[in-house]
Amino acid sequence: IYGETGAYYGTVEQQGRLTLHLHLLLYIKGALPPQEIRNRLMTEGSEFEKSLITYLEAVHVGEFHNGDLATMQAKYPVPTDTNSTYQNPTLMMPVPPPSWCKDKKCSECKRCVQRANWWSNFWETTDDLMVKSNIHTHHQAYEPTAKDRKAAVTKGLKTKYKGAKGCRNKDGICMARFPREIFPESVVDYSDGSLNVKKLESDINNVTPMLTYCLRCNTDVTSLLSGTAIKAIVAYISDYVSKASLKSYQVFSSMYDVLHQ
Structure with missing residues (x-):
């Protein structure tokens, strides 16, 4: 998708709700220094x-x-009818593309028609996935009431119920940096060589459509065009790599390796 990989650096983070979250820095082979x-x-x-x-x-x-x-959002609403024929793409596996037609001048044979239909479905599905997983919604921090804590105990939660952590700080500023700045077209500042890539939606991450189609989840893809940004990402990822506590998925991985030796 991005070119030949020269190197990569990353780690898998286990979030508080036990979901796995990948942080990855990808170096493209032959790319120029920032x-x-x-x-x-x-x-x-x-x-x-x-x-x-x-x-x-x-x-x-x-x-x-x-x-x-x-x-x-109007085209892909959250389905409410349990008997609906709508299939949520986040719960479905990606459909591989049909085989290529070897005739480069052809556009009407069965394979070409199937290919065109696949691409149409690809973009429809990708848009739907982005609606389902990439739109940021602001949330205030929520402190649980005594009733909430009692309900948590009733459900058998062993850890203390702490409520929900919102994205806004005490000043009302979104810590996830939304809304993002809009750029109707890619713009270069010729005074310092900085580049702002085209972005039309302020409340979604930048994504790679093919990656979204394959992974079926929220992603955030950014091109790092400065040494400072690259160093910041390396430090950010290293913070997760160097965490002392051993996560559950690491424990299971170690057990698997030992049992299969």
């Missing part, structure tokens, strides 16, 4: 600028394919 990229972008209208923007807009997007947020 500073050299910025230097080249300072030349207005260069072929390098056009090629880089074309690549970045192809591998990650900040909008839906078939419409804006309001249109997509």
